[in-house]
Amino acid sequence: MGEEIFTHVLIQKVWMILVALSCAHSLAQPFYSYRQNILDEFVLAAGLAPSVRSGTPDENSAAKGHCAIPAGTILPIRLNSTVSSANPNRDK
Amino acid sequence: MITGRIMQYIPLSSGIRIKEGSKVVGHIVEVTPASTGKTARISLQFDKLIWGHQTISIATNLRAIAGFMRINEAQTPPIGPGESDVYRWLTTVQIGGDIVYGEGGPVTTANDPNDVVGKGVYGGVLSQVRASEGAKCRGVIEGNEAPQALWVFSSDACGTYGLEHITIVSAGRSGVTGVIVFSSDRDNLKIPGGAGMLLRINKNRD
Numbered sequence: 287m288g289e290e291i292f293t294h295v296l297i298q299k300v301w302m303i304l305v306a307l308s309c310a311h312s313l314a315q316p317f318y319s320y321r322q323n324i325l326d327e328f329v330l331a332a333g334l335a336p337s338v339r340s341g342t343p344d345e346n347s348a349a350k351g352h353c354a355i356p357a358g359t360i361l362p363i364r365l366n367s368t369v370s371s372a373n374p375n376r377d378k
Numbered sequence: 379m380i381t382g383r384i385m386q387y388i389p390l391s392s393g394i395r396i397k398e399g400s401k402v403v404g405h406i407v408e409v410t411p412a413s414t415g416k417t418a419r420i421s422l423q424f425d426k427l428i429w430g431h432q433t434i435s436i437a438t439n440l441r442a443i444a445g446f447m448r449i450n451e452a453q454t455p456p457i458g459p460g461e462s463d464v465y466r467w468l469t470t471v472q473i474g475g476d477i478v479y480g481e482g483g484p485v486t487t488a489n490d491p492n493d494v495v496g497k498g499v500y501g502g503v504l505s506q507v508r509a510s511e512g513a514k515c516r517g518v519i520e521g522n523e524a525p526q527a528l529w530v531f532s533s534d535a536c537g538t539y540g541l542e543h544i545t546i547v548s549a550g551r552s553g554v555t556g557v558i559v560f561s562s563d564r565d566n567l568k569i570p571g572g573a574g575m576l577l578r579i580n581k582n583r584d
Contacts (some may be wrong), residue, residue: 357580360408364574
């Protein structure tokens with residue numbers, strides 16, 4: 287008889303704990319989403335989000351990693367300094 | 379370390395652009411001073427493109443190189459502007475002979491004014507790359523048929539211009555490392571600052 291009461295009380299307590307956890311989760315969910323909204327708004331306002339980055343499309347895409355340069359692409363450059371066999375380290 | 383500045387915006391097939399002013403970084407691989415019976419040599423490699431806030435590994439080969447004076451010539455209209463002319467709309471002659479009919483105008487080959495190979499844009503031209511007759515430069519490679527940013531160079535520009543004492547021994551096309559080798563018949567091989575180059579991407583290394 288005592289054993290049955292003990293088991294009953296135990297089940298009741300476990301049940302209550304589960305209900306409490308469930309309630310806590312359902313209450314916490316809106317709070318987290320609200321906090322995320324606030325964070326998103328802050329990021330947008332600060333100009334940190336990719337969608338509102340102030341740079342040009344090339345910078346945005348480069349920052350996202352879409353920066354592969356296809357083989358055959360030509361890069362027109364101008365040398366910034368002289369390269370010489372007499373003093374090859376001059377521009378280091 | 380050797381650095382070069384991208385002189386014209388470069389459109390990529392993905393719709394994005396490499397900005398003018400981005401930096402290409404390279405280094406000297408080897409220097410061989412001139413000695414008895416041997417010419418001076420410099421081997422160098424351009425292996426990084428600093429673009430926006432990131433660095434991209436690249437391997438390049440050399441298509442053409444031109445001295446400072448040839449670049450200035452190409453940027454100066456052979457016929458001076460009249461009273462009501464807009465300077466950037468004047469006709470110029472590219473290094474290698476292509477004719478640019480001003481910014482926004484067509485680019486044609488030197489021999490045939492009806493042979494349009496590209497168009498003039500801000501800071502340069504966007505032209506279809508052509509193989510150079512009698513030289514080793516290739517036309518379209520790897521199926522990349524997009525018009526290329528050639529700045530002051532012709533669509534078939536190939537080799538050295540205005541740097542008479544410099545020879546391209548290896549353009550860096552063999553292998554993926556892109557080591558470019560120059561030699562000179564003078565004791566001191568000197569590639570002056572301000573020289574312009576057309577580098578071509580071999581292969582992305584990452």
